[in-house]
Amino acid sequence: MLIEVENLVVGYQKTPILPAVSFAVEEGEVWGIIGPNGSGKSTLLKTLLGLLPPISGKVKLNANTRLGYVAQRHALDPAIPSRVVDVVTGGVELGWSFLNPTHILKSRERIQSAMVDADVLKLKDRQFNELSEGQKQRVLLARALASDPQMIVLDEPTSAMDQTAERQVFELLGELRKKRGLAVLLVSHHLPVLGEFATHAIYVDSDEQVMIPGDIETVCHCNECVTRYGDALHRHRHTEECNH
Structure with missing residues (x-):
């Protein structure tokens, strides 16, 4: 178990906005x-x-769980010129480790491996702000991978992308999940593609005061999700399963 959530209530200034939720994320x-x-x-x-x-409840990380976080792309200042390799290197926290040659070598290896796995090695000397949206997202994934995480958390990773780039990002996440055994937690509005790749989901609606976690089939069939989205999640998941 990588992360366990027990009766978690979220909100602001001691005011809950959603009911309590409990779930656990496992490897893969x-x-x-x-x-x-x-x-x-x-x-x-x-x-x-x-x-x-x-507000109340607990979020418990396994003592050995390493998280990688991919924020929305606008979180990086576009006015600051950065090469791809510099952005990816930022995912490795060196601290005082420059005094340790072994650590430096391992960090370089992780950076190289991350760029290879995210398919951005050929872009390493390009300026980040000159890349396409899909390329930028892969670079930020490489940045997160450079910390050698067991779980990657992404905030709307495919916003501002066309359908082709969106699918490529989800396919890359699927490959990384298999290759590295990664768990993935992401916020997404793109249900058709998410329905194909997700194993689990959390349906959230503060207006209706619902928070429903579970495996993807359970969540996509819950009344609240069907009322909001129809069979968008289930239809695309079923199509993908038939294709296999």
């Missing part, structure tokens, strides 16, 4: 946080990451 699982705009998805994500204190 892909969890999608879904729901309408303004439903509390980002609040839940920030609380899971420790950026917001919970």
Whole structure:
């Protein structure tokens, strides 16, 4: 178990915005946080990451769990020129480790491996702000991979992308999950593709006061999700399973 959530209540200034939720993320699982705009998805994500204190309940990380975080792309200042390799290198926290040659060597190896796995090695000397949206997302994935995480958390990783680039990002996440045994937790509005790749989901709606976690089949068939999205999740998941 990488992360365990027990009776977690999220909100601001001691005011809950959603009911309590409990779930656990295991190695290799892909969890999608879904729901309408303004439903509390980002609040839940920030609380899971420790950026917001919970109103009540607990978020427990396994003592050995290493997290990699991929923020939305606008979090990087486009006015600051950075090469791809510099952005990826930022995923390795060196601290005083420059005094340790062994650590430096391992860090370089992780950076190289991350760029290879995210398919951005050929872009390493390009300026980040000159890349396409899909390329930028792969670079930020490589940055997260450079910390050698067991779980990657992504905030709307395919926003501002066309359908082709969106699918390529999800396919890359699927490959990384298999190759590295990664767990993935992401906020997404793109249900058709998410329905194909996710193993689990959390449906969030602060207006209706619901928070429903579970395996993808359970969540996509719950009344609240069907009312909001119809069979968007289930239809595309079924199509993908038939194709295999």
